[in-house]
Amino acid sequence: MVDKYAVIGNPIDHSKSPTIHAAFAKQTNQNISYEAIHAPLNGFEAKVRELIAHGFKGANVTVPFKFEAFKLCDELTQRAHLAGAVNTLTFKQNKIYGDNTDGVGLVSDITQNLNIAINQKTVLLMGAGGAAYGVVLPLLEAGALLSVANRTLHKAVLLANTFNRLKLGKLEINAGEFVMFKNHPFDIVINATSTGLTDDLPDISVSNFSVNALAYDMMYGRETPFIALAKASGAQVADGLGMLVEQAAEAFYLWRGVRPETKPVIQIVKSLQMEKS
Numbered sequence: 034m035v036d037k038y039a040v041i042g043n044p045i046d047h048s049k050s051p052t053i054h055a056a057f058a059k060q061t062n063q064n065i066s067y068e069a070i071h072a073p074l075n076g077f078e079a080k081v082r083e084l085i086a087h088g089f090k091g092a093n094v095t096v097p098f099k100f101e102a103f104k105l106c107d108e109l110t111q112r113a114h115l116a117g118a119v120n121t122l123t124f125k126q127n128k129i130y131g132d133n134t135d136g137v138g139l140v141s142d143i144t145q146n147l148n149i150a151i152n153q154k155t156v157l158l159m160g161a162g163g164a165a166y167g168v169v170l171p172l173l174e175a176g177a178l179l180s181v182a183n184r185t186l187h188k189a190v191l192l193a194n195t196f197n198r199l200k201l202g203k204l205e206i207n208a209g210e211f212v213m214f215k216n217h218p219f220d221i222v223i224n225a226t227s228t229g230l231t232d233d234l235p236d237i238s239v240s241n242f243s244v245n246a247l248a249y250d251m252m253y254g255r256e257t258p259f260i261a262l263a264k265a266s267g268a269q270v271a272d273g274l275g276m277l278v279e280q281a282a283e284a285f286y287l288w289r290g291v292r293p294e295t296k297p298v299i300q301i302v303k304s305l306q307m308e309k310s
C-alpha cells in the first residue's frame with residue numbers, strides 16, 4: 034500500500050512540492066505518493082476532509098490556506114501555535130495535527146546550505162505578516178539577536194510583544210518602522226514582506242547591510258528589488274528556494290521519520306527553474 038500525501042493550495046499548478054517529495058521518496062526508498070491539489074477558496078476544509086476520507090496520511094498547505102489550516106487542527110506544535118499558521122498536516126487516529134516547518138526551513142538553509150551561523154548575529158526581519166511570524170521562533174532558537182521592521186508600526190510591536198512575553202531569545206526583539214533602523218547595519222537581513230510580488234522596495238538602504246552581510250529573500254524565482262539593493266551593497270544574497278526544499282524535508286521527516294538529503298534536491302529544483310527561464 035502506498036501512503037498518500039498532497040499539497041493543497043490555490044493556485045497550485047506551479048507547485049514544486051510534488052517534485053521535491055518525489056525526489057525525497059526515491060532517495061530514501063519510501064513508498065509514497067504526493068500530488069498537488071487545488072481547493073476552491075471557500076472549500077479548504079471540505080478538501081481536507083475528503084483527503085482524510087480517502088486515506089491520505091498528511092498534507093502540506095500553501096497560500097492562501099495556512100491560517101485556515103491552523104484553525105482546523107485538533108493539536109498544534111508550539112512553533113505552529115506561535116506562527117499562527119500551519120503548513121504541514123498529519124492525519125492520525127481521527128485527529129488533525131498541525132505543524133509549521135517554514136521557520137526551520139529558513140534556519141536550515143542559512144546555517145547548513147549557506148554555511149552561515151545565526152547564533153549571536155544581528156538579524157533584521159523585514160515584515161510582520163504571516164510569513165514573518167512563521168520564522169521568528171526558529172530564528173530565536175538559533176540564537177539570533179532579532180529586530181523586526183515593518184511599514185505599519187503597530188504590527189511590528191505586536192509581533193515583538195507576542196514573542197518577548199515568552200522570553201525565548203537572548204535579548205528582546207526590537208521592533209519599529211523601517212526609519213528606526215536607518216543606518217543600523219545588520220549581519221543578516223531577511224525579507225519576509227510581500228514586496229517582491231509588486232516590485233516594491235521597503236524603506237531600507239545599503240547602510241543596513243554590515244560588511245559580509247547575508248541578504249535573504251524568502252521569495253524565489255526572480256530577482257526582487259531587495260536582492261538588487263543587497264547586491265549593490267556587496268552583500269551575499271540568497272532567495273527562498275533552499276528554504277522551500279528545507280521546509281519540505283522537515284515535513285517529510287515528520288511524516289516518515291527519515292531525514293532526506295536536501296542538497297541534491299535543491300540542485301534538481303534549481304535546474305528545473307533554469308530550464309524554464
Ligand code: ATR
Nearest residue numbers: 160161162163164165184185188226227228233235
Ligand atoms: P504574508 O502572509 O505574505 O506575510 P501579509 O500577512 O499580508 O502577507 O503581510 C505582508 C507584509 O508585507 C506586511 O508586513 C506588510 O506590511 P504592512 O504590515 O505595513 O502592511 C508588508 N508589505 C507589503 N507591501 C509593502 C510595501 N510596499 N512596503 C513595505 N512593506 C510592505
